[in-house]
Amino acid sequence: MALTFWYGCNMTRHGEVIRLAMRLLDAVGIEAEATGGPASCCGSPKEADARISGGMAERTVAKFNASGTPQVATWCPSCHMNMQDWMAPGMPRNFETLHLTEVLHARRAALRPLLVHPVPARVLLHRHLGFGGRVPVNRMVAGLLALVPGLTLVEHPLAVPGHMCSSLATVPGALARAQRATLEAMAASGADTLCTIFHSCHRDAVTLERGRPIRVLNWVHLLAMAAGWPAEDGYKAWRNAADPRAAVGEAGLAAAGEAGFERLVEPELRRPPPA
Amino acid sequence: MSRPVPLASSIQAESARLAAACTACGACVEACPMPDFAGLAPAAPTAVAAGMRAALRGEPVSPEGLAWVGACTRSGQCNAACPEALDVALMLRLAGMRLKGALGEPPRLPVPGDAGWAARVKAFARMTLTEEEQTRWL
Numbered sequence: 001m002a003l004t005f006w007y008g009c010n011m012t013r014h015g016e017v018i019r020l021a022m023r024l025l026d027a028v029g030i031e032a033e034a035t036g037g038p039a040s041c042c043g044s045p046k047e048a049d050a051r052i053s054g055g056m057a058e059r060t061v062a063k064f065n066a067s068g069t070p071q072v073a074t075w076c077p078s079c080h081m082n083m084q085d086w087m088a089p090g091m092p093r094n095f096e097t098l099h100l101t102e103v104l105h106a107r108r109a110a111l112r113p114l115l116v117h118p119v120p121a122r123v124l125l126h127r128h129l130g131f132g133g134r135v136p137v138n139r140m141v142a143g144l145l146a147l148v149p150g151l152t153l154v155e156h157p158l159a160v161p162g163h164m165c166s167s168l169a170t171v172p173g174a175l176a177r178a179q180r181a182t183l184e185a186m187a188a189s190g191a192d193t194l195c196t197i198f199h200s201c202h203r204d205a206v207t208l209e210r211g212r213p214i215r216v217l218n219w220v221h222l223l224a225m226a227a228g229w230p231a232e233d234g235y236k237a238w239r240n241a242a243d244p245r246a247a248v249g250e251a252g253l254a255a256a257g258e259a260g261f262e263r264l265v266e267p268e269l270r271r272p273p274p275a
Numbered sequence: 276m277s278r279p280v281p282l283a284s285s286i287q288a289e290s291a292r293l294a295a296a297c298t299a300c301g302a303c304v305e306a307c308p309m310p311d312f313a314g315l316a317p318a319a320p321t322a323v324a325a326g327m328r329a330a331l332r333g334e335p336v337s338p339e340g341l342a343w344v345g346a347c348t349r350s351g352q353c354n355a356a357c358p359e360a361l362d363v364a365l366m367l368r369l370a371g372m373r374l375k376g377a378l379g380e381p382p383r384l385p386v387p388g389d390a391g392w393a394a395r396v397k398a399f400a401r402m403t404l405t406e407e408e409q410t411r412w413l
Contacts, residue, residue, distance in 0.1 A: 007412075009396045015403025018412065034412040037400060038393040043282075048375035048386040054282025081349075085365055090280050129308070129350040130364075161308040162348030170387060171312050171346050234403060248402070255401040264395040265402070
């Protein structure tokens with residue numbers, strides 16, 4: 001194994017993004033394994049208790065060390081920053097940490113021949129302010145989108161506060177204001193598609209499609225579409241359905257379990273949009 | 276492989292190091308996009324920064340310091356503004372952890388609770404990943 005794709009925890013809502021990211025890595029010649037979920041947590045969900053948070057971080061670093069992976073490619077900016085700030089400094093480790101966008105951007109010459117299907121779209125990139133000081137992720141994603149035939153990346157100075165949208169959700173009014181600013185930026189620039197970078201942004205931004213002639217796609221979806229790969233966003237369909245339970249269907253309900261769906265999934269799918 | 280330095284000790288050591296280097300000049304507060312949300316517009320940036328520094332020292336924290344730390348969304352604009360070239364975003368994170376009770380003190384900031392977080396992550400995994408993918412990737 002040449003690389004571990006550490007997709008974080010909340011991205012299990014978008015299994016297709018994990019799957020497509022793995023396919024992109026394979027397509028550029030990188031042998032990878034994916035890992036995430038609570039068993040590979042960076043510890044941030046429990047940051048109010050240093051003992052628990054530190055223990056979770058320690059377990060994850062030990063897991064990476066034991067796997068023998070020389071590189072860990074992150075998806076989530078919180079995981080990435082936690083690894084740099086206190087997971088790695090606190091423990092011996094035998095791997096380096098990169099962001100997935102860095103890995104793919106460095107191999108974009110290998111991606112280019114795969115991206116042959118035009119994706120006609122005027123795209124606004126959903127840039128955040130916060131993570132660029134660690135990884136130039138906005139520039140990396142823009143560089144990857146430049147490989148997509150038919151796609152135009154519109155120019156607009158939109159830069160959303162926070163390192164990703166979940167951080168804004170904890171400050172009353174901040175996420176709604178950021179989403180309104182995003183819609184205004186799309187209108188001003190003539191964009192018909194919003195391209196999210198991070199998962200926590202995507203899962204809230206998908207609701208912007210309701211009643212508006214716009215699309216919300218993640219950069220991985222756009223690359224997959226250009227490669228001609230299936231890139232259906234099931235979570236978006238559930239979240240925007242008038243009846244999420246019906247949209248999920250019997251197979252989805254059976255997979256989640258009726259009690260689990262009612263208690264854990266359905267409240268999120270029925271939550272009012274931020275803006 | 277055990278952790279040579281427990282996270283709590285790291286938090287205390289980094290807090291002390293960064294607080295000692297901070298002059299509470301307020302440049303970080305002026306560069307921050309969040310004071311407007313936290314109702315801090317009228318507050319003096321130096322007083323707000325001093326509140327954050329007090330949190331790092333484990334001292335009593337002013338209401339404006341508490342509000343600023345609580346409103347941090349990790350925009351990182353503070354780092355570029357700091358004349359001492361400190362990692363102010365990390366200082367805010369450390370202050371936030373301490374004010375949420377990470378070191379065992381009574382929390383002064385609300386602790387977001389999501390008791391169902393891990394179960395929810397797994398429920399969505401069952402809905403969006405195949406059984407083989409769950410076995411390999413979860």
